[in-house]
Amino acid sequence: MIAIIDYGVGNLFSLRSSFAMIGEDVLVSGDAERIRSAERIILPGVGAFEDAAAKLRQTNLDAAVLEAAAAGKPILGICLGMQLLFEKSYEYGEHQGLALLKGSVVDMRKAIPADLKVPHIGWNALHLKRPHPLFRYIQEGDCVYFVHSYYATDCDQSVIATAEYGAELTAAVAAGNVMGCQFHPEKSGPVGLNILRAFCEI
Amino acid sequence: MITKRIIPCLDVRDGRVVKGTNFLGLRDVSNPVDLARLYSESGADELVFYDITASAEGRALFTDILREVASTIFIPLTVGGGINTVEDFDRVLKCGADKVSVNSGAIRNPQLIEEAAHRYGDQCVVLSVDAKRVAGRYHVFAKGGREDTGMDAIEWIRSGVARGAGEIVLNSIDTDGVKQGFDLEMLAAVCAVVQVPVIASGGAGCIQHFIDLFQTLPQVDAGLAASIFHYGEVEIRDLKQQLAKNDIVARLV
Numbered sequence: 001m002i003a004i005i006d007y008g009v010g011n012l013f014s015l016r017s018s019f020a021m022i023g024e025d026v027l028v029s030g031d032a033e034r035i036r037s038a039e040r041i042i043l044p045g046v047g048a049f050e051d052a053a054a055k056l057r058q059t060n061l062d063a064a065v066l067e068a069a070a071a072g073k074p075i076l077g078i079c080l081g082m083q084l085l086f087e088k089s090y091e092y093g094e095h096q097g098l099a100l101l102k103g104s105v106v107d108m109r110k111a112i113p114a115d116l117k118v119p120h121i122g123w124n125a126l127h128l129k130r131p132h133p134l135f136r137y138i139q140e141g142d143c144v145y146f147v148h149s150y151y152a153t154d155c156d157q158s159v160i161a162t163a164e165y166g167a168e169l170t171a172a173v174a175a176g177n178v179m180g181c182q183f184h185p186e187k188s189g190p191v192g193l194n195i196l197r198a199f200c201e202i
Numbered sequence: 203m204i205t206k207r208i209i210p211c212l213d214v215r216d217g218r219v220v221k222g223t224n225f226l227g228l229r230d231v232s233n234p235v236d237l238a239r240l241y242s243e244s245g246a247d248e249l250v251f252y253d254i255t256a257s258a259e260g261r262a263l264f265t266d267i268l269r270e271v272a273s274t275i276f277i278p279l280t281v282g283g284g285i286n287t288v289e290d291f292d293r294v295l296k297c298g299a300d301k302v303s304v305n306s307g308a309i310r311n312p313q314l315i316e317e318a319a320h321r322y323g324d325q326c327v328v329l330s331v332d333a334k335r336v337a338g339r340y341h342v343f344a345k346g347g348r349e350d351t352g353m354d355a356i357e358w359i360r361s362g363v364a365r366g367a368g369e370i371v372l373n374s375i376d377t378d379g380v381k382q383g384f385d386l387e388m389l390a391a392v393c394a395v396v397q398v399p400v401i402a403s404g405g406a407g408c409i410q411h412f413i414d415l416f417q418t419l420p421q422v423d424a425g426l427a428a429s430i431f432h433y434g435e436v437e438i439r440d441l442k443q444q445l446a447k448n449d450i451v452a453r454l455v
Binding site: 011013014017018020021046047117118119120121122123124125143145146147164165186187188189190192193 | 203204205207242247272273274276277278295296297298300323324325368369397398399423424453455
């Protein structure tokens with residue numbers, strides 16, 4: 001069973017529906033005990049980093065994620081949920097993340113030409129940097145749906161896919177059992193569902 | 203690079219999709235869930251649902267449809283029509299909408315844009331504007347294009363973005379339903395003053411109109427249309443392929 005961590009950030013309707021669509025049992029919960037019983041963890045998130053990180057700590061669900069990571073369970077952070085896996089974010093100040101991945105989250109405006117619109121919103125092609133089980137059912141150049149203004153940088157070896165938007169932006173990361181995607185697989189049509197399906201088989 | 207988006211718009215009344223010409227003469231087209239699935243499979247990048255129902259029963263039917271669409275189709279969904287309060291945002295977001303489009307509700311209460319952007323993020327708030335040429339200026343029209351507010355459209359859009367609107371849908375009443383192409387002049391005037399995505403609406407009659415749109419105005423992010431897709435005059439798959447052939451970045455399925 002897959003647990004989608006519900007810590008009061010964002011709308012989980014589509015994420016829950018997309019797992020139902022691919023025939024996976026899913027639990028949407030903010031209860032650490034129930035999350036502990038899951039084999040796989042999804043860490044979602046939209047909005048601002050500081051607020052989301054604070055909510056994750058207030059609910060003590062940060063401990064549940066760290067525990068699952070230490071136990072070797074596959075974890076997938078999505079969008080802001082992916083950003084939370086890093087050491088820190090510089091969104092409106094400097095904030096600590098879960099530090100499951102090396103790197104930090106910074107404003108893309110510092111990296112891309114000034115005439116490009118921010119947020120980076122819409123469908124963009126994935127450039128696969130190395131083979132990974134998450135990509136089992138997708139191909140180089142497949143498009144996925146992004147909505148973000150900050151991106152992960154200095155990620156060491158964890159970048160497995162990027163998207164080109166005036167700069168090479170981190171699109172997907174993985175280090176062992178800890179994975180993340182900046183885009184929304186639950187809004188990326190069949191390509192997105194195939195990424196979730198692949199995650200369920202890891 | 204980010205792709206240009208093609209967005210079919212479904213006006214829903216009493217559980218059915220309808221499309222008017224110049225906002226009048228509504229005609230029934232199809233089942234919204236079937237149509238949404240068809241569009242998604244043929245490569246639509248996003249779907250817009252406008253609730254044009256007035257009754258409470260119709261509204262409940264609309265959210266049922268939305269829920270069904272959102273649980274079977276996994277592309278971004280924007281919902282508009284009858285959005286007057288932050289509670290209306292909440293109602294449709296809970297049914298699976300990703301973005302919410304405000305029009306007359308924001309004209310009556312511009313604060314709505316700020317409140318919603320603050321609660322759900324700028325990316326969630328779409329400002330939809332029906333505009334028409336009046337005495338050499340672009341005026342904002344309310345109530346589905348029936349009422350001239352006298353407001354300057356360019357100023358209204360600029361202030362809407364300042365309040366937190368994350369995206370603009372510009373529907374030209376002058377070109378809507380006429381099928382002679384998008385209102386490039388009006389769109390250029392809007393693109394000159396905002397940095398958020400602009401979605402062109404009103405006037406598409408054939409594939410060439412989308413090519414003209416993106417070639418003439420590369421700042422425009424998306425093209426929205428209804429009847430030409432509903433009646434099969436333009437197939438989204440063909441449209442995407444023609445865009446790609448003309449070196450316009452498009453998502454092919």
